[in-house]
Amino acid sequence: MSCARKSGSEVGVWRGRIRRWRVGLFRLGVLVAAMWAVRAAPVGGGRDAGGLLEKVSAVWPEVRAMGGEREGMFELLGEDGAGLGWVATTFPEAEGIQGYVGPSELWVAFDLDRRVRHVGLVASEDTAGHLRMVEGDAGFWRQWVGRGEMALGISDGPVVVSGATLTSEAMARGVAARFGAEGMESWFSARLGVGAVARWFPGMEVALEEEGRGIYQVMSGGRRVGRVLRSSGMGVSARGFQGVSDVVVVMDADGEVVSGVGLLDSRDNQPYWGDVVEELKYADGFAGKRVEEILAEEDASGFLLVSGASMTAGAVIESVREMLRRDRMAEAEGGVDWEVGVALAWVAAGCLFGLRGKGGKRGRWGFAVVSVAAGLWFGWMVGQDQVLGWARHGMDWSAVFPLLAMTGVALVVPAMTGKNVYCSRICPHGAAQVLAGSFMKRRFALRGRWHRVMERVPWASLLAIWALALLGSGLPLSDAEPFEVWSVGFQAWLPVAILTVGLVAAVFLPQGYCHYGCPTGALLKFLTHSPGRLTRRDFVAVGLVVLAWGFVFFG
Ligand code: SF4
Numbered sequence: 001m002s003c004a005r006k007s008g009s010e011v012g013v014w015r016g017r018i019r020r021w022r023v024g025l026f027r028l029g030v031l032v033a034a035m036w037a038v039r040a041a042p043v044g045g046g047r048d049a050g051g052l053l054e055k056v057s058a059v060w061p062e063v064r065a066m067g068g069e070r071e072g073m074f075e076l077l078g079e080d081g082a083g084l085g086w087v088a089t090t091f092p093e094a095e096g097i098q099g100y101v102g103p104s105e106l107w108v109a110f111d112l113d114r115r116v117r118h119v120g121l122v123a124s125e126d127t128a129g130h131l132r133m134v135e136g137d138a139g140f141w142r143q144w145v146g147r148g149e150m151a152l153g154i155s156d157g158p159v160v161v162s163g164a165t166l167t168s169e170a171m172a173r174g175v176a177a178r179f180g181a182e183g184m185e186s187w188f189s190a191r192l193g194v195g196a197v198a199r200w201f202p203g204m205e206v207a208l209e210e211e212g213r214g215i216y217q218v219m220s221g222g223r224r225v226g227r228v229l230r231s232s233g234m235g236v237s238a239r240g241f242q243g244v245s246d247v248v249v250v251m252d253a254d255g256e257v258v259s260g261v262g263l264l265d266s267r268d269n270q271p272y273w274g275d276v277v278e279e280l281k282y283a284d285g286f287a288g289k290r291v292e293e294i295l296a297e298e299d300a301s302g303f304l305l306v307s308g309a310s311m312t313a314g315a316v317i318e319s320v321r322e323m324l325r326r327d328r329m330a331e332a333e334g335g336v337d338w339e340v341g342v343a344l345a346w347v348a349a350g351c352l353f354g355l356r357g358k359g360g361k362r363g364r365w366g367f368a369v370v371s372v373a374a375g376l377w378f379g380w381m382v383g384q385d386q387v388l389g390w391a392r393h394g395m396d397w398s399a400v401f402p403l404l405a406m407t408g409v410a411l412v413v414p415a416m417t418g419k420n421v422y423c424s425r426i427c428p429h430g431a432a433q434v435l436a437g438s439f440m441k442r443r444f445a446l447r448g449r450w451h452r453v454m455e456r457v458p459w460a461s462l463l464a465i466w467a468l469a470l471l472g473s474g475l476p477l478s479d480a481e482p483f484e485v486w487s488v489g490f491q492a493w494l495p496v497a498i499l500t501v502g503l504v505a506a507v508f509l510p511q512g513y514c515h516y517g518c519p520t521g522a523l524l525k526f527l528t529h530s531p532g533r534l535t536r537r538d539f540v541a542v543g544l545v546v547l548a549w550g551f552v553f554f555g
Pocket residue numbers: 422423424427428429430431513514515518519520521522
């Protein structure tokens with residue numbers, strides 16, 4: 001009897017779970033349909049000749065008008081109608097080149113000799129904070145000035161802006177793509193072929209099997225005969241005189257002894273990296289050395305001496321040592337890049353604590369310290385600008401893998417379990433509010449009408465942000481949340497103001513920003529509410545998505 005009751009209750013538990021999963025999948029489907037509508041919606045803003053003229057004449061005051069188009073460029077005219085030069089924009093060639101969350105379009109103005117006079121920004125779909133960092137970096141914009149049109153298509157290692165590398169690098173690649181460079185969607189996009197490593201395995205027919213990001217096993221006759229590390233795949237990008245290089249390290253089957261080092265490609269100046277390639281071919285100082293020996297060497301310059309190209313050679317040495325170091329660390333940690341490993345461990349631990357709800361007040365406080373530290377270190381947060389950027393432009397999976405994993409956890413776990421583990425444990429901004437709240441014993445709460453009005457604010461801002469994205473407003477949507485401050489610092493006043501007000505409020509009003517301001521929190525609330533049961537909110541959400549699709553088709 002008790003056995004039958006037990007199996008009956010188990011069936012009930014499973015029925016409940018399946019109901020929850022079905023509703024969770026339905027809600028995720030609604031979210032995906034909304035993202036797809038944003039992707040399909042017509043892009044607003046973009047190129048308009050008037051706007052472009054305004055931007056050019058702001059830095060080149062003699063320009064008063066734009067003439068006709070020739071060879072993809074518009075003529076720039078002075079007051080008397082005389083030609084002063086030309087202007088080109090980087091779209092559509094740069095349209096597929098992603099920065100942090102989206103592409104950027106630049107304009108390039110030439111004088112009559114087709115030498116670059118000014119470069120500026122037409123429009124960008126990247127995050128506002130990264131964009132501001134790039135806009136404020138004069139050296140970045142000056143790098144093209146004086147160069148001839150033909151030289152722009154040579155992507156020989158651009159100046160990038162530290163802290164906004166993805167955004168600035170994408171812009172520079174966009175300029176190169178517009179003027180003829182190929183393969184700019186990724187610096188080193190070519191697959192690693194057997195031909196690149198065959199010389200270290202003479203007389204063998206070898207094949208490459210990818211073991212991890214940028215790590216390969218070399219197989220021959222069904223057995224492993226070597227290992228290969230590739231810098232671009234491992235995210236190692238030591239910079240030489242002008243740019244980064246794509247380096248491979250070939251090792252024996254056990255990964256103990258280096259067979260040799262090769263330079264696949266480079267954004268450094270050609271004469272320099274050409275010399276390094278030659279040197280590696282005939283006098284590879286790494287060949288035959290044990291990995292430990294290379295890592296232990298204090299003065300590593302002796303491994304690769306190339307007179308006249310010491311910076312390029314130094315970058316190759318640095319890349320080799322960094323790859324070996326990471327490989328060693330990954331082996332020790334079970335094959336995962338340590339930074340990615342730490343990030344994933346943090347997210348996984350937050351997920352576990354959030355699901356189990358264990359640890360009490362102290363545990364929550366302790367994990368809040370971890371999440372704030374991780375937020376400051378990695379700068380990763382799930383925000384609407386990022387979700388909408390991915391919806392609009394897709395993403396570079398390898399570049400944003402840990403952030404993608406975190407977003408997956410933030411969205412999928414609440415939908416499937418009904419527990420909002422991201423807000424309760426992982427979100428660094430939520431954690432910072434927990435810590436801020438621990439300063440004061442006496443706490444306040446909004447009551448009655450104030451509470452009822454204020455709790456609608458996150459939903460209203462969520463709707464407004466998505467509507468603006470759908471309309472292609474071009475407004476910096478990241479300004480509507482405080483999260484970008486965690487990754488790019490104090491770049492824009494609005495996110496800084498929201499962050500400051502939210503943290504100060506949290507001292508008196510527990511999780512004030514979470515309850516009364518956060519649109520991302522509202523989205524996660526939608527995924528979590530009434531697990532296993534469809535409610536009015538679900539029908540409203542479906543109605544809004546239908547409206548969005550109506551706008552896409554008929555708007
Ligand atoms: S509500 Fe917003 S700020 Fe608060 S924890 Fe959730 S995502 Fe973070």
